[in-house]
Amino acid sequence: MSSRALVLDRIRRALSDVPATDPPYDQAVPRDYVREHGARTPAQNVDLLAENLADYRAHVHRCGPEGLAELLARLLDEREARRVLLPAGLPRELLDAAAVEVLDDKTGLTAQELDGVDSVVTGCAVAVAETGTLVLDAGADQGTRRGTLVPDHHICLVRVPDQVVASVPRALELLAPTRPLTWISGPSATSDIELDRVEGVHGPRRLDVVLVRG
Amino acid sequence: MSGTFLGMPAFPEAARTSVHNPTLRANIRHATHTIRTKRAAAVAELDDWAELREAGKQIKEHTLRHLDRYLVQLEEAVTAAGGTVHWAADADEANRIVTELVRATGESEVVKVKSMATQEIGLNEALEAAGIAAYETDLAELIVQLGEDRPSHILVPAIHRNRGEIRDIFRREMGRWGRAAPDGLSDEPAQLAEAARLHLREKFLRAKVAVSGANFMVAETGTLVVVESEGNGRMCLTLPETLISVAGIEKVVPTWRDLEVFLQTLPRSSTAERMNPYTSMWTGTTPGDGPRNFHLVLLDNGRTDTLADEVGRQALRCIRCSACLNVCPVYERAGGHAYGSVYPGPIGAILSPQLRGTQSEIDASLPYASSLCGACYDVCPVAIDIPEVLVHLREQVAEQPGHRLERAAMGAAAKAFDHPSVLAAGQRLASLTRRLHPSKLPGPGRAWSESRDLPAFPAESFRTWFKRQERRKREEGTR
Numbered sequence: 118m119s120s121r122a123l124v125l126d127r128i129r130r131a132l133s134d135v136p137a138t139d140p141p142y143d144q145a146v147p148r149d150y151v152r153e154h155g156a157r158t159p160a161q162n163v164d165l166l167a168e169n170l171a172d173y174r175a176h177v178h179r180c181g182p183e184g185l186a187e188l189l190a191r192l193l194d195e196r197e198a199r200r201v202l203l204p205a206g207l208p209r210e211l212l213d214a215a216a217v218e219v220l221d222d223k224t225g226l227t228a229q230e231l232d233g234v235d236s237v238v239t240g241c242a243v244a245v246a247e248t249g250t251l252v253l254d255a256g257a258d259q260g261t262r263r264g265t266l267v268p269d270h271h272i273c274l275v276r277v278p279d280q281v282v283a284s285v286p287r288a289l290e291l292l293a294p295t296r297p298l299t300w301i302s303g304p305s306a307t308s309d310i311e312l313d314r315v316e317g318v319h320g321p322r323r324l325d326v327v328l329v330r331g
Numbered sequence: 332m333s334g335t336f337l338g339m340p341a342f343p344e345a346a347r348t349s350v351h352n353p354t355l356r357a358n359i360r361h362a363t364h365t366i367r368t369k370r371a372a373a374v375a376e377l378d379d380w381a382e383l384r385e386a387g388k389q390i391k392e393h394t395l396r397h398l399d400r401y402l403v404q405l406e407e408a409v410t411a412a413g414g415t416v417h418w419a420a421d422a423d424e425a426n427r428i429v430t431e432l433v434r435a436t437g438e439s440e441v442v443k444v445k446s447m448a449t450q451e452i453g454l455n456e457a458l459e460a461a462g463i464a465a466y467e468t469d470l471a472e473l474i475v476q477l478g479e480d481r482p483s484h485i486l487v488p489a490i491h492r493n494r495g496e497i498r499d500i501f502r503r504e505m506g507r508w509g510r511a512a513p514d515g516l517s518d519e520p521a522q523l524a525e526a527a528r529l530h531l532r533e534k535f536l537r538a539k540v541a542v543s544g545a546n547f548m549v550a551e552t553g554t555l556v557v558v559e560s561e562g563n564g565r566m567c568l569t570l571p572e573t574l575i576s577v578a579g580i581e582k583v584v585p586t587w588r589d590l591e592v593f594l595q596t597l598p599r600s601s602t603a604e605r606m607n608p609y610t611s612m613w614t615g616t617t618p619g620d621g622p623r624n625f626h627l628v629l630l631d632n633g634r635t636d637t638l639a640d641e642v643g644r645q646a647l648r649c650i651r652c653s654a655c656l657n658v659c660p661v662y663e664r665a666g667g668h669a670y671g672s673v674y675p676g677p678i679g680a681i682l683s684p685q686l687r688g689t690q691s692e693i694d695a696s697l698p699y700a701s702s703l704c705g706a707c708y709d710v711c712p713v714a715i716d717i718p719e720v721l722v723h724l725r726e727q728v729a730e731q732p733g734h735r736l737e738r739a740a741m742g743a744a745a746k747a748f749d750h751p752s753v754l755a756a757g758q759r760l761a762s763l764t765r766r767l768h769p770s771k772l773p774g775p776g777r778a779w780s781e782s783r784d785l786p787a788f789p790a791e792s793f794r795t796w797f798k799r800q801e802r803r804k805r806e807e808g809t810r
């Protein structure tokens with residue numbers, strides 16, 4: 118017997134007490150929890166997102182489309198960033214005001230090459246207000262997963278209020294499981310030393326989030 | 332399970348050692364108390380916590396009751412998305428599969444994301460025997476690996492180490508494994524994290540093969556989910572060319588939508604965060620992004636035996652949040668190592684004896700490693716009634732030939748207690764084993780925890796529970 122057949126057979130024998138009339142999935146799982154906690158306007162969701170992001174030590178900025186290039190230049194300059202990764206789906210003009218070398222990931226940078234990149238600027242798929250979370254789905258304005266991981270500084274643009282949802286259930290409704298997804302809540306952190314949270318391990322240690330009024 | 336734990340003394344003996352190690356007790360007490368308060372606050376933020384908990388419980392329960400169907404569905408979805416699914420009946424087979432997969436890549440080292448399943452099967456040791464170096468990349472796992480130590484907590488395997496000890500381990504050992512610790516490394520957590528970052532980065536950048544576990548697997552889509560904090564998970568899941576994920580068969584959930592429950596309950600229960608810093612979800616392979624080869628190894632290793640027990644089955648609902656460890660008065664004093672398993676604490680006390688059977692001394696004594704106070708049940712995000720399963724397992728142990736129950740109780744009395752009045756209580760317990768139905772016994776764990784200074788658990792809830800059990804027994808007896 119193959120191990121597959123063996124394991125499935127063991128499972129079926131273990132479940133001999135389960136009747137054929139066992140309630141189907143839809144009836145077996147009560148969904149009495151709420152889709153979102155509290156009633157907020159879109160603007161209030163943006164505020165809550167900003168608050169929760171800041172609570173986990175992300176740096177939150179707000180601006181309109183007109184001030185974006187200037188803000189990005191300032192943020193990159195503060196970090197003394199020289200090499201910046203910009204996914205193909207974001208306009209090159211965004212970095213016009215910054216004195217940096219702009220790389221796109223079209224050629225598929227290796228991990229070692231990415232290690233020499235100072236900052237990465239991306240968009241996101243959706244942002245979750247209640248948890249202060251950005252979700253990336255490898256869309257054209259976000260690039261590959263490694264691109265937002267290896268550089269030590271990530272600037273993520275969120276179009277508000279369009280891209281902000283209230284809650285985790287709302288976010289999952291909008292996301293496609295077929296795409297690789299990365300949920301980001303603040304800069305990398307660990308609770309491994311005495312169960313206390315410390316920011317900054319392997320992922321980007323600085324996370325700037327720009328809430329761009331659309 | 333892992334050979335690391337072979338020859339472990341029974342729980343009472345092992346616990347006694349920890350109780351007399353003041354540094355260990357202080358470390359665990361400090362860490363668990365910190366997280367306890369924070370967890371309560373994170374949970375209180377959600378006014379529908381009870382409903383989320385009930386949904387989580389029922390999703391898992393339903394999945395277990397139809398596990399064959401959901402595993403087949405998962406296999407189809409993963410395969411359709413470009414992954415390869417392997418089935419492993421036991422630890423040896425899982426280790427063999429992973430070893431062969433690594434060998435086929437021609438590589439002799441792998442990076443690992445923290446995974447309970449691979450600890451359970453002793454994968455690192457198996458790979459080492461095959462000449463393959465496995466590098467743990469989770470900070471706490473790194474501390475354990477460098478310190479040639481054993482994990483003592485599900486979430487924070489190095490919880491028994493304080494910052495000073497961690498600094499010493501890093502200074503002493505990092506150089507032997509790769510990049511040495513920076514000169515003048517202090518015991519500041521931020522500096523320790525930085526040292527780990529520097530040490531591991533070169534390993535991530537050159538890694539060709541990674542091994543991970545999975546927190547959830549979605550049957551309808553074939554999606555795997557890994558929940559983490561540091562970014563080492565993302566490194567392992569996206570940089571290498573080959574990814575091998577080893578996951579227990581109970582990790583499957585039916586639908587994508589089910590994640591909306593667990594992504595709310597897991598982070599709050601485990602690290603007391605609204606959301607953990609990073610969660611990765613992937614479905615098979617994606618051209619141009621992440622590993623080109625993806626293998627999923629589905630692990631039984633005693634899970635189907637657990638599934639066959641109608642009372643004990645609920646232990647398979649566990650999402651490994653570790654909340655039950657953090658509130659447990661027995662864990663707090665005994666420490667994780669006393670449980671003789673990669674699964675310590677209340678969940679370990681019901682999972683290990685079911686996965687491994689109750690033949691060994693340590694496994695026969697684990698169902699007694701509890702005061703039955705019920706705090707673990709109260710915090711469990713999937714509502715596993717751990718006290719119920721403990722009592723059930725005590726009955727099973729008592730029915731075994733060889734008076735194992737008596738030995739467990741006697742062992743506790745003679746070795747765990749050094750206070751005369753407590754010893755008397757232990758002896759009373761031991762003599763009771765001869766006459767009474769064993770399920771009525773509170774067990775050595777209870778007397779032991781009562782003898783110590785801080786009974787931080789609600790005594791009342793235990794009494795209520797105990798009365799209910801007695802009533803149930805009486806009613807059954809008169810039927």
Ligand code: SF4
Nearest residue numbers: 649650652653655711
């Ligand atoms: S038994 Fe419950 S509380 Fe304990 S680790 Fe598992 S899910 Fe968490």
